[in-house]
Amino acid sequence: MAEAILVPQVGQDLTEATVVELHVKVGDKVAKGDLVAVVESEKASFEVEAFAEGFVINLPYSVGDVATVLEPLMHLGAEGETVAPTASASASEPATSSVVDVQSSVSELKTNSKKSSMAVDGPLRASPAARKRVFEAGQMLSQFRGSGPLGAIVLRDVEAQLSTVAAQTAGAQSVPGLKNLKSGHGDPIIFIHGFGSDLSSWRPTVGQLGLENPMYALDLPGHGSCWDLKAKSFDELVDYVAQTISPLGGSLHLVGHSLGAAVAVALSERGSIDIRSMSLLSPAGMGAGINAQFIDGFLGAKSEAALKTWMQSLVRDPDDMAPVLVRATLKARSEADLVGSQQELARGLFENGTQLFSIVNGLRRFNGAASVVIGTDDAIVQSSDVIARTPPHAALYKLSGIGHLPQIECPSLVNTIVARTVKSAS
Amino acid sequence: MYREALREAIDEEMARNDLVFIIGEGIAERGGSYKVTEGLLDKYGSLRVRDTPIAEAGMIGVGVGAAIAGARPIVEILYVDFAMLGMDMIVNQAAKFRLMTGGDGRVPFVMRTQGGTGGGVAAQHSQSLEALFYHIPGLKVVMPSTPADAKGLLKYAMRQDDPVMFLEHKHLYMTKGMVPDGEHIIEFGKGDIKRSGTDVTLIAWSNMIPRSLEAAAELAEQGISVEVIDPRTLVPLDREMILQSVSKTKRAVIVQEANRRGGIASDIASIIQEEAFWDLDAPVEIVAGLDIPVPFNLTLEAASVPQKPDIVAAVKRCIHQDNYSAAAE
Numbered sequence: 001m002a003e004a005i006l007v008p009q010v011g012q013d014l015t016e017a018t019v020v021e022l023h024v025k026v027g028d029k030v031a032k033g034d035l036v037a038v039v040e041s042e043k044a045s046f047e048v049e050a051f052a053e054g055f056v057i058n059l060p061y062s063v064g065d066v067a068t069v070l071e072p073l074m075h076l077g078a079e080g081e082t083v084a085p086t087a088s089a090s091a092s093e094p095a096t097s098s099v100v101d102v103q104s105s106v107s108e109l110k111t112n113s114k115k116s117s118m119a120v121d122g123p124l125r126a127s128p129a130a131r132k133r134v135f136e137a138g139q140m141l142s143q144f145r146g147s148g149p150l151g152a153i154v155l156r157d158v159e160a161q162l163s164t165v166a167a168q169t170a171g172a173q174s175v176p177g178l179k180n181l182k183s184g185h186g187d188p189i190i191f192i193h194g195f196g197s198d199l200s201s202w203r204p205t206v207g208q209l210g211l212e213n214p215m216y217a218l219d220l221p222g223h224g225s226c227w228d229l230k231a232k233s234f235d236e237l238v239d240y241v242a243q244t245i246s247p248l249g250g251s252l253h254l255v256g257h258s259l260g261a262a263v264a265v266a267l268s269e270r271g272s273i274d275i276r277s278m279s280l281l282s283p284a285g286m287g288a289g290i291n292a293q294f295i296d297g298f299l300g301a302k303s304e305a306a307l308k309t310w311m312q313s314l315v316r317d318p319d320d321m322a323p324v325l326v327r328a329t330l331k332a333r334s335e336a337d338l339v340g341s342q343q344e345l346a347r348g349l350f351e352n353g354t355q356l357f358s359i360v361n362g363l364r365r366f367n368g369a370a371s372v373v374i375g376t377d378d379a380i381v382q383s384s385d386v387i388a389r390t391p392p393h394a395a396l397y398k399l400s401g402i403g404h405l406p407q408i409e410c411p412s413l414v415n416t417i418v419a420r421t422v423k424s425a426s
Numbered sequence: 427m428y429r430e431a432l433r434e435a436i437d438e439e440m441a442r443n444d445l446v447f448i449i450g451e452g453i454a455e456r457g458g459s460y461k462v463t464e465g466l467l468d469k470y471g472s473l474r475v476r477d478t479p480i481a482e483a484g485m486i487g488v489g490v491g492a493a494i495a496g497a498r499p500i501v502e503i504l505y506v507d508f509a510m511l512g513m514d515m516i517v518n519q520a521a522k523f524r525l526m527t528g529g530d531g532r533v534p535f536v537m538r539t540q541g542g543t544g545g546g547v548a549a550q551h552s553q554s555l556e557a558l559f560y561h562i563p564g565l566k567v568v569m570p571s572t573p574a575d576a577k578g579l580l581k582y583a584m585r586q587d588d589p590v591m592f593l594e595h596k597h598l599y600m601t602k603g604m605v606p607d608g609e610h611i612i613e614f615g616k617g618d619i620k621r622s623g624t625d626v627t628l629i630a631w632s633n634m635i636p637r638s639l640e641a642a643a644e645l646a647e648q649g650i651s652v653e654v655i656d657p658r659t660l661v662p663l664d665r666e667m668i669l670q671s672v673s674k675t676k677r678a679v680i681v682q683e684a685n686r687r688g689g690i691a692s693d694i695a696s697i698i699q700e701e702a703f704w705d706l707d708a709p710v711e712i713v714a715g716l717d718i719p720v721p722f723n724l725t726l727e728a729a730s731v732p733q734k735p736d737i738v739a740a741v742k743r744c745i746h747q748d749n750y751s752a753a754a755e
Contacts, residue, residue: 127676127706127707127708128703128704128705128706128707129676129704129705129706129707130707131704132704132705147746148708148746149746154707154708154746155676155707156707156746
């Protein structure tokens with residue numbers, strides 16, 4: 001079966017990375033640990049290794065291309081195997097959607113996608129007015145496509161593209177603390193990550209759900225960009241999330257993983273937010289036990305090898321834990337005192353392997369659509385507790401042979417479950 | 427009519443101030459080649475409305491000298507081309523006198539003349555020489571495009587203490603337009619928006635104004651909104667009006683009948699790029715006459731100066747329309 005090597009997360013909350021070296025081409029055989037590529041962001045460069053033996057069967061990028069973080073960089077598979085095109089292919093050509101009718105007084109003039117052929121090689125050309133407008137909008141010139149002389153970006157290109165973006169996000173307000181991962185229409189979906197992770201972990205999920213809803217994610221206190229927000233208890237986490245999402249108003253769908261799933265249920269208990277559906281992946285708070293060894297080991301790991309060992313315990317098949325995720329975690333920890341914040345938070349959440357919060361009653365009282373996804377081989381929370389305590393009105397998905405990260409271990413199935421849950425309550 | 431408006435201004439100012447007098451070739455007995463001064467001889471007598479020999483150097487010298495002595499002369503020069511004979515008096519005397527007398531001297535001298543193409547009168551009777559005067563510090567340069575502007579600006583000119591080059595256009599004398607009666611005065615340095623628009627700023631003066639307005643009307647039918655600005659006086663220049671308009675439309679086209687090289691359009695373009703660079707969405711376009719002596723042949727003469735299609739094409743370049751068209755094919 002074809003397996004993707006993902007573009008590593010090369011820095012906190014960066015969405016793109018440039019492919020600067022490629023050491024393989026389609027058809028090459030690689031061994032586990034081989035250096036296959038180097039990608040670079042404005043912050044750092046990363047070596048990308050093959051996580052398993054196989055043949056490169058799909059490699060959509062060339063050196064110099066810009067790739068989307070946590071999307072497939074290449075696929076490995078058996079010799080001669082082909083990979084079905086996925087939605088991620090569209091990610092490599094985001095600019096085409098920007099070509100829209102011009103919003104200028106020259107109403108009968110239409111832009112045309114062919115105009116990119118007018119472009120000539122050379123430096124990025126843009127009129128002064130276009131540059132000024134791009135600067136004022138806080139955007140990068142390189143995000144725009146020019147229709148002027150010699151492919152220059154002129155004001156109408158900027159205005160058209162900005163108004164498209166504005167129209168797309170019209171229903172999706174900008175809320176501090178909330179990252180708009182995908183614009184759209186309908187009730188927003190909020191993603192809440194688990195302990196030790198951050199919002200960027202949802203990026204692969206967001207594009208694959210096949211839903212039109214706007215999608216947001218947030219960093220919990222002590223995580224990601226909110227590493228310096230101290231939370232000392234579960235209630236403080238819930239307070240923070242309730243406060244952060246309250247500006248959205250209206251109805252919401254929640255998707256939570258582990259600790260994030262518990263926060264989602266606790267939010268529903270507050271009653272202040274109309275929660276249409278909850279998709280709870282490997283939820284915490286369903287029983288007393290938590291893998292304390294994991295928490296300590298995960299937070300205490302200093303080297304890549306040590307962290308890798310602990311992170312592999314999140315999944316049943318160690319190969320599912322892509323080395324880039326381990327390195328990204330390590331990198332994020334080197335940029336901010338995530339460990340200190342998370343250790344402090346852990347003390348307020350867990351006590352010697354006991355979870356100090358429970359969502360069992362909350363889930364029982366929730367009367368919206370709820371799905372609970374639990375891997376039978378989850379090494380972090382006890383799957384038996386989750387299975388036993390999921391109330392009858394919630395859909396329970398027992399995934400055999402799956403660990404604590406079903407969204408990574410069997411993404412398509414989890415995506416289907418989440419999409420179905422959201423749709424059932426729309 | 428333009429020529430009647432000019433006559434009204436002279437008439438009113440002569441009635442208002444006894445120091446005003448006018449001299450020129452054939453302006454008294456014949457009423458002037460363009461009939462601007464018709465009837466003034468009967469009204470004000472031969473002392474104040476005087477015919478002169480064909481001797482421009484002498485006429486201009488008389489005018490500058492009389493102005494320095496305290497009178498308010500208007501010297502009509504039949505063609506601006508002939509004003510070259512009096513350039514020393516204009517450039518070295520009139521323009522400098524106030525400064526070189528430590529501010530004591532005044533030269534309230536108005537030279538009325540006309541230029542431009544349009545009659546097949548060949549290279550020595552068709553020039554647009556405003557840039558020569560524009561270049562000289564100390565001279566005011568006025569180029570009215572409508573009858574109302576002609577009256578208001580001439581009345582204001584005749585009340586100034588500094589030399590004014592009042593440049594009319596041979597094609598405009600018969601143009602019609604409403605002219606306010608009596609005290610209609612237009613200050614120098616105040617431009618006029620001849621047509622409001624949003625997409626492109628078109629700057630023109632004198633006879634290029636009617637032509638630009640025709641182009642703007644044609645462009646409006648194609649959905650392109652052109653703002654036509656007439657500075658009316660080139661010195662002083664209403665920079666503010668130009669810059670405000672350009673910052674609104676982001677694009678500028680300057681139309682001048684004079685040949686391109688060393689022209690006023692180039693100077694205005696440099697002002698725009700310097701002051702409004704970050705507002706520009708396209709290079710400033712200049713539509714100007716060719717750098718050749720104006721041909722005698724009427725077809726060639728027309729080809730040597732901006733015509734409506736030239737202006738329309740420049741505006742379209744400015745909004746990058748060609749790129750659209752090319753891309754759509």
